[in-house]
Amino acid sequence: MRNAISNRPISTPSESVTLLHRPAKGKAALACWLAMPSNVASDAQPLVAVHGIQRGAKQQAELLAPQAAALGRPVIAPLFDKHRWPRYQQVVLGKRADLALLELMTELRLAGIWRTQTFDLSGYSGGAQFSHRFAMLYPQLVRRLTVSSAGWYTFPDAAAFPYGLAARPGRTEDWGPRLAAGMEEFLQRPIQVCVGAEDCVSDPNTRHGPEIDRQQGKDRVTRAERWVAAIRQAAAARGISPQVTMTIMPDCGHDFRDCIQHGGLADLILPPEEVSPDRPRSQHWESALLQPAG
Amino acid sequence: MTVLSPIAFDMLDQAKWAFSTRRVERQDAVSLLDMLTHATSGDLVLGRVERIGSHKKIQLAKGRASELYVGDLVVLACGDRYAPDQFEGLAELDPEGADMLAGGGVLGRMRHRHAKMSAPTRIIPLGMLANAAGKAINLADYALNKAARPDGLKVIGIVGASMNSGKTTAVAGFAHGLSRAGHRVAAIKATGTGAFGDFNAFVDTGARYVADFTDAGMVSTYRQPLVRIESGLDTLLAHAKRDGCDVAVVELADGVFQKETADLLRNPRVRDGFAGVVFAAPDALAAAGGCAALRAMGVEPAIVTGMVSCSPLGAAEAETATGVSVVTRSTLCDPAQANALLAQMLAKRFDHAVAVSDVGVAA
Structure with missing residues (x-):
């Protein structure tokens, strides 16, 4: 089987990566799944891969593990469970999912899982919603953003948050303007937007209504295209050369496994050319905080 | 003899x-x-x-x-x-x-x-x-080696109406919030009298680098030549940068009428080096007076904080009187909000703010 985008053979799981489950440390904390290569360079950029509303954190780590092994990069897949984090996609509405991820990342830094100043962030479906909003809020933390198959987006426009960056009506202080404050830096980040070519059919999990349909379109492909256009326009208005790319994954619908196995998504999220040149400076990551997957 | x-x-x-x-x-x-x-x-x-x-x-x-x-x-x-x-x-x-x-x-x-x-x-x-x-x-x-002011370090100034107006709390809150947001933060006291209260408060925030004027060789900045105080601040900022910091939160002691603090704020080299200036006030009247005094010195306050922020009514009065947003300590401690405040200050400083209504496709 070959990758549809790069025509490279699809990686298969190897002995050089281990899948681990890390339980949540406290009520408001996040559990996560980790794909840990046996040797990780001290400057290896971790990938934080955020699941969709099916809460497939394990699947995120599992399907990205072969690429992680090949590159010597850890994959961190946080789990926003359905009970505690029903609206994690919106990051700051309801419980603060951003703070939970920051706390998790601090704990994983303590455990020696990552050491860099930034991380790569990817998200699929609901996780893509979370990821682009988190990156707008904390652009300095995200080296590269991959937004895959989001149902809808926060646009860099004057619609009220979470559809746009304006304050919600009746609120003098709101999150839209806070995300807007970071746009200058956000727009300078490399951003990849990916969506399956066949993911153009509305389903019950896609938010609809006259306003959002008028702003974003009716299906994920249209919405991705419009968001990319809006991001490019916002960058141009600031004199920034945008680094946003759009990839339509052929023969893929709304299925993460399909996108990885047939759409080349793993190569987009973890590009093969980014093998760390100094792999010899590797460290063995062993921690009592982690439990091998059973 | x-x-x-x-x-x-x-x-x-x-x-x-x-x-x-x-x-x-x-x-x-x-x-x-x-x-x-x-x-x-x-x-x-x-x-x-x-x-x-x-x-x-x-x-x-x-x-x-x-x-x-x-x-x-x-x-x-x-x-x-x-x-x-x-x-x-x-x-x-x-x-x-x-x-x-x-x-x-x-x-x-x-x-x-x-x-x-x-x-x-x-x-x-x-x-x-x-x-x-x-x-x-x-x-x-025993001072740190003298060094010139570094490029590429974002510097936030914190000044206040008086002693005990909330400056140190503001520095600590902002340093904590920005540190949680992933910034490498320096918390620095540029003027005042040597004491560990503020120094320890800064250390407690998790800031990567903490220093005061004593590290630049002064026990107190009162009655010291402005050039020495300015050079001391440059040195501390340079060492913060060398230590890997990308943001420095700098407290100037006492009120804006205190001579050394006022002299620093009137000095274009110091004043223009701040990406933003935060004003700490005990009440609305002090906020109004302090913001007016700062504006007379050529400094536009970015936000007001301090004890006035504890009172919703006082904060509303201060915002009406000054036209400046009042933020609480918890806002400064929140990584997302601290990050946004920093970005807003930088946008104003470099005049590259683009209103969201100017771009994109409105719903």
Whole structure:
């Protein structure tokens, strides 16, 4: 089987990566799944891969593990469970999912899982919603953003948050303007937007209504295209050369496994050319905080 | 004639060395100089506690407070002090007795005191500490290497209406919030009097780099030449940058009318080096007056914080009077909100803010 985008053979799981489950440390904390290569360079950029509303954190780590092994990069897949984090996609509405991820990342830094100043962030479906909003809020933390198959987006426009960056009506202080404050830096980040070519059919999990349909379109492909256009326009208005790319994954619908196995998504999220040149400076990551997957 | 008396190091080492002396290599002190009337700001003085007054404790170099007893041997730095809520005093020593002007270890002559303050703790100066060359030991001998102001460091200034208006809380909150947001933050006190309260408060925030003017060789910035204070700030910022910081939150002590603080703010080189200036005020009237005073100096406050932010009514009054947003400590501590405030300041500073209505496709 070959990758549809790069025509490279699809990686298969190897002995050089281990899948681990890390339980949540406290009520408001996040559990996560980790794909840990046996040797990780001290400057290896971790990938934080955020699941969709099916809460497939394990699947995120599992399907990205072969690429992680090949590159010597850890994959961190946080789990926003359905009970505690029903609206994690919106990051700051309801419980603060951003703070939970920051706390998790601090704990994983303590455990020696990552050491860099930034991380790569990817998200699929609901996780893509979370990821682009988190990156707008904390652009300095995200080296590269991959937004895959989001149902809808926060646009860099004057619609009220979470559809746009304006304050919600009746609120003098709101999150839209806070995300807007970071746009200058956000727009300078490399951003990849990916969506399956066949993911153009509305389903019950896609938010609809006259306003959002008028702003974003009716299906994920249209919405991705419009968001990319809006991001490019916002960058141009600031004199920034945008680094946003759009990839339509052929023969893929709304299925993460399909996108990885047939759409080349793993190569987009973890590009093969980014093998760390100094792999010899590797460290063995062993921690009592982690439990091998059973 | 100068008299140099040798001193036993073990006795000297057992003296209570004040926090202001924290950078000094103690073994360098080998003798005592008797020229006390020639002492200048920063010179180290060995003294004996004669009478306990206002300061009942001394802040030790190791970072904890120590109860003072009559007869204690203490090592302090001769210095000036400006503290409207406590003492104002000069870096002058009387061999018959001197005043402990600050718990962090400042010795001098009190000129004024706040009505609530009792008399200062009285110290008999036994001599100035001298090195093997017979030269008086001064804090400046142990200062960080001088360095020019670095490029590429985002610097936020925190000023206030007065002492106890909430400046240190603002620095601590902002430093904490920005650190949680993934920034490498320096928390710096550029002016004031050497003491560990603010220093420790900054350390507690998780800031990557913490320093004050003592690290630049001054026990107090009161009555110091502006060029020295400015150079000290540049040095601290340079060391913060070398330590990997990308943001510095800098407190200027006392109120904006205090001479050194006002001089710094009027200095275009210092003022324009701030990406944003935060004003801490106890109430709405102080916020209005302080913002007006800052504007008269050519400084546009980015936000108002301080005790006024604890009162929703007071905050509303302040916002109406100043046109500046009032933010609470919890806002500053929140990583997302601190990050947004920093970005907003930078956008205004570099005038590249684009209104969201100017771009994109409105729904």
